[in-house]
Amino acid sequence: MKNLLNEANNCLLCKNARCQKNCPINTPIPDIIKLFKENKIEEAGKILFENNPLSAICAIVCPHENQCSGNCIKGIKGEPVHFYEIEEEISKNYLKNMKVTKPKSNNLKVAVVGSGPAGITVALDLAKKGYDVTIFEKNEKIGGVLTYGIPSFRLPESIINLIGQRLKEYGVKIKINSLVGPVVTLDKLFEDGYKAIFIGTGVWNPKKLNIKGETFGHCHYAINYLKSPHLYDLGQKVVVIGAGNVAMDAARSAKYYGAKKVYITYRRDFEDMTATKHEINETKNEGVLFNTFKSPVEIVDEGIILADTKKVTNEDGSTSLITIENSEKLFECDSVLIAVSQEPKNNIVINNKGLDVKRGGLLYTNEFGQTTREGVFACGDVAHGASTVIEAVVAAKRISKSIDEYIQNSLMEEIEFTS
Structure with a gap:
């Protein structure tokens, strides 16, 4: 902790911080460092988690040389501030000790296909709003590329397990070994009452x-x-x-x-x-x-x-x-x-009508993450090709808002139609 405090003391707390501007998710870096120096660790952790639910992971795997550290003004003539080391310490502690209050359910079901960075982010965002979220994961563990693509000596599995625990505390249901496509179709999910479906299956071919x-x-x-x-x-x-x-x-x-x-x-x-x-x-x-x-x-x-x-x-x-x-x-x-x-697997596209794909087998989506099938959304690698974890989180936060708006608008239309 002492070394990290020395690192924090090296920060100039810039008002127009280049590190923050070059963070894809706009992490309020000077504010976090200020709180860290004041020993307000829990408050800093909450801000990081609310802004980026995968903060503890991004602190480890983000390309910092192109983002925070690479744009630190102190790095022009010397060593930049390694904010990600501070972020990792704060975020891991917060994730471990955070107290979750399960939101009141709105009784609206959403299916999340794939539990990689995008799927986890969408599931958390919608669960916080009261949605009844079920994650369908084809493997025996959640995490997608975090578990099956990044070596455990780089990204400890314990962090992903903690995220899984928090998902469940927010009320998210996780179905492992559940492949959506050939047997569990999109039609079946809609028939069972899911109001929207999010696809975040990554690129595994x-x-x-x-x-x-x-x-x-x-x-x-x-x-x-x-x-x-x-x-x-x-x-x-x-x-x-x-x-x-x-x-x-x-x-x-x-x-x-x-x-x-x-x-x-x-x-x-x-x-x-x-x-x-x-x-x-x-x-x-x-x-x-x-x-x-x-x-x-x-x-x-x-x-x-x-x-x-x-x-x-x-x-x-x-x-x-x-x-x-x-x-x-x-x-x-x-x-x-x-x-x-890599490129996406096509088990969902082959077995479900209405999903158009672009070159390379990527799902076609508009700016709101909507695919060519009504009620089905996608983002992350399956829609945009292989990218970084933080880019998937940023896209997922935007698309979770689109899903919420879509469902609420659909409900309003149903009310107007029946009245």
Whole structure:
């Protein structure tokens, strides 16, 4: 706590704080730091939770270098204030000790499909308003990407369990191992009296490399591997294809669970990687090695064949990536993990009429989160593609308001029709 107080004392409490302006959910950072310095921890925790119910998680997994810390004025000439460390301490304590008063029920049912960041946020927001919310989660644990995509050594499962406990205290019902789509259809949910349905099922279908050998036994998709990394026997030498945060998490997990040598292989350079600098540095610090300017050609029994690539400058000043002819070489390894993005599963779309999709299988929604089917809403990765946890929370808070307005307007129309 003393070190965190020193961190708080370094804050200038700017009136027009750049850190707050660059926080996607507009966390009142100077106010929180002021309360922390005054030892008003519970008050600060309540503000954080009301503003962002996943504050304890975002403090750990947000790309702070692009948001609060990366825009701290003290970071221009020195070390920025690491607000997220203070936020984590406050939010974890508040989540652990908060007292929940269950709101009076309005007897209106809402179904939330998926319990990732968006689903949790929508469920909490609507439960606070008195809605009878049921979460349908296809896995045995809630959390979505928080549980099955981010390694537990990065994001402790205890935090997600606490959130699950708070959901239940607010009256939210959680149905685990409940897949919505083929058997439990949207029609069935509406028939059972749900006034609205929210879809927040994330993006869980891995994208293929479309190279020969992808089905071999020593080749796995990183998003599948991260669901239960302790069950995989990857051997001693592992190659991860890709350079996003999923690739970094997969590489770190492989190292954590016993692989001696783990390589991130990417066809471009560090500056082009989509993973945050913090994630890349953490991955390096844990002993993962990087092969840049290498492109996968074929997966073989002995490992993977890679070709050299290089950047070239075009006449108009732009750059292109080309593969160097006859540069293919075998890179021996025991396992290959493919981490080149994900797309939504289509079990809901295939089995339920009226849901239109965009390119890549993403659900089509308008600015209010409404899909092309009446009463069905969506946001987060399933509608906008893979994004950060905080972006999912921001979208979910907006869409929960849309759902509330939709239901209330529907009730008014029913009254007018019957009167």
